[in-house]
Amino acid sequence: MFLKAQLQWNVIIPADNLDAKGLALQKAIIVRLMDEFAAKKATSSLGYFLAVTSLDKVGEGRVREHSGDVLFPVTFTCLTYKAFSGEVLEGEVHKILKHGVFIRCGPVENIYLSHLKMQGYSFVPGENPIFMSEKAAKIEKGVKLRVMVIGVRYMEAEKEFQAVANLDGDFLGPI
Amino acid sequence: MGDKAGGKGGAKSALKTPLSSGFELNNGSTKSRKGMNVQFEFEDRGGKRDKAANGGKNPVKKPTPPLQLRVEQELPENVTCLMDCEAAQVLEGIQEQMVVLSEDPAIKIPASFDKGLQRAKRGNNYTSLQSVQEVLQNLKKHGVADSELCLIANIHPESADEVFSLVPSLKGKKNKLLEPLNSALDELSKIECSA
Numbered sequence: 001m002f003l004k005a006q007l008q009w010n011v012i013i014p015a016d017n018l019d020a021k022g023l024a025l026q027k028a029i030i031v032r033l034m035d036e037f038a039a040k041k042a043t044s045s046l047g048y049f050l051a052v053t054s055l056d057k058v059g060e061g062r063v064r065e066h067s068g069d070v071l072f073p074v075t076f077t078c079l080t081y082k083a084f085s086g087e088v089l090e091g092e093v094h095k096i097l098k099h100g101v102f103i104r105c106g107p108v109e110n111i112y113l114s115h116l117k118m119q120g121y122s123f124v125p126g127e128n129p130i131f132m133s134e135k136a137a138k139i140e141k142g143v144k145l146r147v148m149v150i151g152v153r154y155m156e157a158e159k160e161f162q163a164v165a166n167l168d169g170d171f172l173g174p175i
Numbered sequence: 176m177g178d179k180a181g182g183k184g185g186a187k188s189a190l191k192t193p194l195s196s197g198f199e200l201n202n203g204s205t206k207s208r209k210g211m212n213v214q215f216e217f218e219d220r221g222g223k224r225d226k227a228a229n230g231g232k233n234p235v236k237k238p239t240p241p242l243q244l245r246v247e248q249e250l251p252e253n254v255t256c257l258m259d260c261e262a263a264q265v266l267e268g269i270q271e272q273m274v275v276l277s278e279d280p281a282i283k284i285p286a287s288f289d290k291g292l293q294r295a296k297r298g299n300n301y302t303s304l305q306s307v308q309e310v311l312q313n314l315k316k317h318g319v320a321d322s323e324l325c326l327i328a329n330i331h332p333e334s335a336d337e338v339f340s341l342v343p344s345l346k347g348k349k350n351k352l353l354e355p356l357n358s359a360l361d362e363l364s365k366i367e368c369s370a
Contacts, residue, residue, distance in 0.1 A: 002262035006253040031281045038283035050291035086244035088341045106294030107287035170340040
């Protein structure tokens, strides 16, 4: 699900970017903010960071002793994406394994759908392995599935989310 | 996520718990060394239940309550949900500026931007964002949460049954919501693009 968040971060501007005219300073703040935003990549509470949408407020700068840099408290709005437990989403199958498939949805690449949560489907090995149901419905690479997310985990080191999904339920399945 | 729940239609449970956790074993179960996985067969004793390491879990399978969306409880302050169509509008606007932005090497675009944009576009099947928002605002008056509204807009349901099945948190208000929901779905179908 997409989220809109208003955040307040401290942006540090090196002394040589400080300009009496002020316009270059605004640009320096925005560029620095976007740099830090892109580097942050994701957090457990907000999900994957997608874009800064507006700069709402720039507070008074505070000079940092020793370095001469200036710290500006900046309030901005941004767009993020996070998968939640209980959410129904449509993803694309990108990897087929014997015991399940991996689905991607937006920036979330690793949504695992176990064969235990795909009742009626069985693994068909081969050069292009697939899961086939009793009614001849196929789950193969590229197929879009509507699933329900049943668990989400954030891995701090990799700044990535993993999720586990379920296909067993009314109105869930290949689209 | 790591627990396996077995025993569909029966009275079996598979527990991955070392014996040091101190649960009682039933007759016919197998003792194992500490740390090994064991499978237990429990009899249905009616009122009395064996204690398990996870605090007296009923070994006879009860229907598990459906997983509920609890987005609002998990979100920090100053964070709201957006429908896919709303996000698509914002991200497409940024994409239009991308040519100008990419000319400046100092400006960094987040790695997830493209994937987020594709995702939003795929979920945006409506001709008018404003109309979607107006239709769903009516549902909000009947106590539907923002996250539930977003989910309804994103899944493009064809019937109220589909909504109640995929958004179980609304089942409790089924009687109250049925009519306004049917009306909302009718309106949404009129403003949906043909795929």
